[in-house]
Amino acid sequence: MxxxxxxxxxxxxxxxxxxxxxxxxxxxxxxxxxxxxxxxxxxxxxxxxxxxxxxxxNNAARVLSSGRSFTIGLVLLQSGGYYSRSAVTAGVEAAAGHAGYAVNIATIAGLDTGLMERALSKLADQGVDGIIIAVPLISVTQKMEDITRDIPTVTLDGSRTAGARVLGIDQLEAGRLATQHLLDLGHRQVWHVSGPDEWIEARQRLQGWRECLAAAGIEAPPALEGDWSPDSGYRQGQIIAMIPDVTAVFAASDEMAFGIIRALRERGRSVPEDVSIVSVDDIALAAYCSPPLTTVRQDFYRSGQAAVELLLDPDGANASVVPASLSVRSSTAAPRSH
Amino acid sequence: MxxxxxxxxxxxxxxxxxxxxxxxxxxxxxxxxxxxxxxxxxxxxxxxxxxxxxxxxNNAARVLSSGRSFTIGLVLLQSGGYYSRSAVTAGVEAAAGHAGYAVNIATIAGLDTGLMERALSKLADQGVDGIIIAVPLISVTQKMEDITRDIPTVTLDGSRTAGARVLGIDQLEAGRLATQHLLDLGHRQVWHVSGPDEWIEARQRLQGWRECLAAAGIEAPPALEGDWSPDSGYRQGQIIAMIPDVTAVFAASDEMAFGIIRALRERGRSVPEDVSIVSVDDIALAAYCSPPLTTVRQDFYRSGQAAVELLLDPDGANASVVPASLSVRSSTAAPRSH
DNA sequence: CGAGCCTATGTTATCGATGCCATGCGTAAC
DNA sequence: GTTACGCATGGCATCGATAACATAGGCTCG
The missing domain is CATH 1.10.260.40 (lambda repressor-like DNA-binding domains)
Known part of the structure; x- marks a missing residue:
């Protein structure tokens, strides 16, 4: 049968x-x-x-007939800043899910306009209702403009296209907070290890540092440039260790700060006794490594949420700022008196 | 006009x-x-x-008429393990993109069957062609079985449903490697701070530790349980610091290890002189905090890629394992001779 | 008590790409 | 010199939900 x-x-x-x-x-x-x-x-x-x-x-049928996909695209950079990437993603996903939206991820391998264009195209092809760009746009091409004109876009801490709204943590303020903290402790000079120049965040923190020193009548020393990784911090730290009078360093990220600290210690400079270090991010480990880092806290999860809110709010402002605040721990101290 | x-x-x-x-x-x-x-x-x-x-x-139209969405869903846990989450995501996204697939993320706030069901439903609603579950399934419900029967699924280091393939880093081996390393250095006893019991990874590492000690004829001390966070490591570290004879600790994650080290130091026990610590993960900071951690390296990015490959391979094996390897740094040393 | 309106529901056309089948033409095979 | 087959292409139905419009009662108000 x-x-x-x-x-x-x-x-x-x-x-x-x-x-x-x-x-x-x-x-x-x-x-x-x-x-x-x-x-x-x-x-x-x-x-x-x-x-x-x-x-x-059937979602596809709904999208086809309604013209809305209830999906938002998120553009991320593959390398660097594991903590922030992950926290931003979680924030975006939570806020999006709350509003009934799914999240579609496009990771780009590096800061390159071609890769950026492809990522945006991919999202546009998927028919996303909105895009959150969580990497800095070094330069904006016509194609990028075209896509972000058709689809609502929020840029997180990045430069902007004509159509995009911008959400940022106040990085200028972050740079100032960090630098001022060191000056308040009595340091007469503050060195800086910045992030890569293509990153808006890096430039703004650098500018905040410069402005703060200028306001105190101090001439800024040359800035050293890292790439956010602990390893790059380590390399710049080796250089700093060779300069005798350094008592205070402002690192543009926690991960670089740890690299710097390691390099200084290996060369017999203790932190914070000989050199104070302050950085930016406040990643989960900042309080638990040695020494616990004094750092400017950035609420990445909240930024992710805020980006979604800004994106979905039809008549929201065109720009918005998430505040930064200083967490004082043990990597900074008053300079040793001579 | x-x-x-x-x-x-x-x-x-x-x-x-x-x-x-x-x-x-x-x-x-x-x-x-x-x-x-x-x-x-x-x-x-x-x-x-x-x-x-x-x-x-128009993607929606294509999906509707072809029945395939060229999208795979990724289920992640919101809390804990920032580094691993982020690296896994990047690996998944890279491999998926390479094969022409988009990635759709569903984050769950905690290990709860209800949340898990909802996440899977959400992905199923989106019409994903496959699912990668990167969180352990504590218990498998009927609904979860139903969904994973209809949609190809790969579980990363988790327990399995009837339909799912499993990809795992060999956690038993990781536990053994870590423990054996300490025994080889001459330690007579190894304590363990595990991850939460709901996590398969945690259980397997714990088992690897027990087996290794048993093989050496050593009776395992009670295991302490953390939640992967540096803070939980710190709390368990405070307890360990009160026990006089401890010379070696195996922590189930790098982040917890840093918490433990901090607690020990605050109580005057130096690492590695008084106590050796080995952990698992090898996050980017492991080499740069103080002391640089000896840790069992897990290639999360590779795991993410492998999960996609396993998912998309029509006649692939039902299970596959990514190897783990030991990175020896400075948080472990031979015990002080009395 | 009839005009007008609100509520609950049904009908039909439509979104845009693809699966399946049909067609016409050139060429190789018997 | 048919038969048969491969290639390039077109026609039409279809996927499943929704927008827009239509309709049938019931209710309000002058």
Whole structure:
């Protein structure tokens, strides 16, 4: 006797639900989207049918017919800043999910306009309703403008295209807070290990540092440049260790700060006794490595959330700023008196 | 004179391209998907028309008519392990993008079957072609089984449902490597601060530790349990610091290890002179904090890639393992001789 | 008590790409 | 010189939900 071949069963559609509930497909659609004009009794019947059939709304069909995808795209940089990337993602995902949106990720391998264009294209192809760019745009191309003109975009701490809104942590302020803290402790000079120049954050922190020193009438020493990684901090730290009079360093990220500290210690300079170090980020480990870092706290998770809110708010402001605050721990101290 | 109102222009469709290129829509579709039976000259005309119109394939329509979404879902846990989460995501995204797939993220706030079900439902609703679960499934519910039966699933280091393939770093081996390293240095006893018991990784590392000690004829001391965070490491470290004879500790994660080290130092126990510490992960900072950590390296990025490969390989194995290896640095040393 | 309106529901067209089948032409095979 | 087959292409139905419009009762108000 021939058995019916077990074939992959077709997923139930709205029409199936409608049939089971004894209503039209349109009514099912309305009931599922809590449209106001649906009889509670009818809605219940529909929901029962949904349960019974194990119905699942077909997203593609909804997107096609409604023109909205309920998905937002997130552009991230692959390398560097594991902590911040991860925290931003979590914040974005949480806020998006809360608003009924899914998140689609596009990672780019480096700061390159070509890669950036491809990432944006990919998201545009996916039909995202909005885009959050969490990497700095070094330069904005026509293609990027085209895409961000058609799709609402929020730039997190980056430069902007004509169409994009900008959300930023106040990096100028972060640089000032860090530098001022060192000056307040009595240091007469503050060195700086910056992030890569392509990054807006890096430039702004650098500028905050310069301005703060200028305001105190101090001429800024040359800035050293790292790439956010602990390893680059280590390399710049080796250089700093060769300069005799350094008593205070402002590092543009916690990870670099740890590298700097390691290099200084290996050369017999202790932190904070000989050299004070302050940085920016306040990653989870900042309080637990040795010494616990004095650092300017950035709330990445909150930034991610705020970016989504800014994106989805139809008449929101065009720019918004998340404040930064100083966490004082043990990597800074008054300079040793001679 | 009345100006035409600037209205949101309809995106060009395949039919528009077809008209411009002087062919049928079907041929456009074939040309764009490099179907073999298309005249090169025709293809060129089509591509020119695409360029000229700025045509962009409508993903929703493609998904609806083809039944495939070219999207894979990634389930992540929101808290803890920033580094690993981020690296896994990058690996998944890279491998997926390489194969022409987009990645859709679902973050869950905690290890809870309800949240897990909702995350899977959300991904299923989005019509993903496959799912990668990067959090341990504490217990598998019917609903979870249903979803993972319908959609190919790979579990990264987690327990498994009937339908899922499993990819894991060999955590048993990681636990053994770490413990054996301490025994080889001459330690007579090794304490352990584990991860939360719900995590398979945590259980396996713990088991590796127990087995290794057993093989050496040593009775394992009670394990202390943390939650992967530096803070939990710090708390367990305070307890360890009160026990006089401890000379070696195996921490289940780098972040906890840093917390433990901090607690020990605050109580006057130096690392590695008084107490040796080895952990698991090898995060970027492991080499740069003080002391540089001896740790079992896990290649999260590679794991993410491997998960995608396993997912997309139609006749791949049902399980696969990424090896772990020991990075020896300065947090471990031979015990002080009495 | 009839005009007008609000509520609950049904009907039909539509979104844009693809699967399947049909077609016409050139060429190799018998 | 048919038959048969491969290649390049077109036509049409279809995927599943939704927007826009249509309709049938019931209620309010002058």
């Amino acid at each position: 021939t058995e019916a071949v077990a074939r992959s069963v077709r997923q139930p559609s709205m029409a199936d639900v409608a049939r089971t509930a004894g209503v039209s497909a349109q009514t099912v659609s309305r009931a599922l989207r809590d449209s106001p004009n649906v009889n509670p009794e009818t809605r219940r019947r529909v929901l029962d049918a949904v349960d019974q059939l194990g119905y699942r709304l | 009345t100006e035409a109102v600037a209205r949101s222009v309809r995106q060009p469709s395949m039919a528009d391209v077809a008209r411009t290129a002087g062919v049928s829509a079907q041929t456009v579709s074939r040309a764009l998907r490099d179907s073999p039976n298309v005249n090169p000259e025709t293809r060129r005309r089509v591509l020119d028309a695409v360029d000229q119109l700025g045509y962009r394939l």
